Amino acid sequence: MRMRRSMVDGNQAREEWLAKAERAEVIVFDLDGTLVDSDHANFLAYKDAVMFVLSTQIEIDFTPGTRITREVLEEIIPGITDKQIEEIALLKERSYHKYLSETKAIPRLIEIVARVQEKEVVLATNSRRCRAEMLLNHHGLIEKFTRKIYRDAESQRDKYVQLMAELPKGSMSMLVFENDEKAIESAIACGIGIDQIIDVRRITR
Numbered sequence: 001m002r003m004r005r006s007m008v009d010g011n012q013a014r015e016e017w018l019a020k021a022e023r024a025e026v027i028v029f030d031l032d033g034t035l036v037d038s039d040h041a042n043f044l045a046y047k048d049a050v051m052f053v054l055s056t057q058i059e060i061d062f063t064p065g066t067r068i069t070r071e072v073l074e075e076i077i078p079g080i081t082d083k084q085i086e087e088i089a090l091l092k093e094r095s096y097h098k099y100l101s102e103t104k105a106i107p108r109l110i111e112i113v114a115r116v117q118e119k120e121v122v123l124a125t126n127s128r129r130c131r132a133e134m135l136l137n138h139h140g141l142i143e144k145f146t147r148k149i150y151r152d153a154e155s156q157r158d159k160y161v162q163l164m165a166e167l168p169k170g171s172m173s174m175l176v177f178e179n180d181e182k183a184i185e186s187a188i189a190c191g192i193g194i195d196q197i198i199d200v201r202r203i204t205r
Contacts, residue, residue, distance in 0.1 A: 014108050017177075017198055018115060024175035024196075026167065027116050029145075031125035032067070033179035034200050035109050036135050039067050041099035042092075049091035050077070053084055096131050100138045109177060109200065113144050120172075123148045124159045126183070159183070160190040 021027050032038045039062075046068045047058050058068070060076055070085050113121065122145060125132050129150040136142040147166065149159050157165075160183070176197045178184050184197055 026120040026174040028122040028176040037104045041102040049088040
């Protein structure tokens with residue numbers, strides 16, 4: 001299912017998002033691309049790791065809004081093996097701290113986090129705990145959440161599957177801030193209504 005997006009003015013979005021957040025009991029935030037723009041740091045860390053493992057440069061220039069992933073590596077590096085990808089991903093996590101200064105908090109979302117501290121405020125990210133906590137500490141966000149869901153080796157469940165299992169059963173109203181199409185589809189599949197999900201990619205910069 002492909003999600004269709006229409007762009008909205010940033011100031012209009014801010015007011016709409018704040019109003020919805022004030023009405024919700026549970027507010028869920030993705031991390032990368034939602035609370036923090038980390039694409040450039042991610043690119044640089046992957047670039048270092050690819051050079052170390054393969055002794056070659058990534059044959060792609062950084063483009064804002066483009067995120068390097070394991071799947072992208074498979075596309076741009078012919079013949080790369082699963083073992084090499086795992087080694088690159090591990091090294092990328094270890095070198096990420098060098099590029100924290102390349103990450104930027106996204107003001108509209110940080111403002112909302114600050115405004116809803118009396119509610120259940122959840123971080124739900126596909127990032128591993130160590131890297132996510134580096135980002136959260138760097139931007140002063142580590143203590144802002146009542147619950148944090150990471151992607152760890154011992155738990156490969158989808159973050160929204162895990163979230164729905166952890167939250168109390170009942171009719172608590174929820175609002176989700178997300179920037180990834182697959183994650184939005186997953187949230188919907190877990191029973192979160194499309195009207196409860198804000199695709200933060202829709203704002204004009």
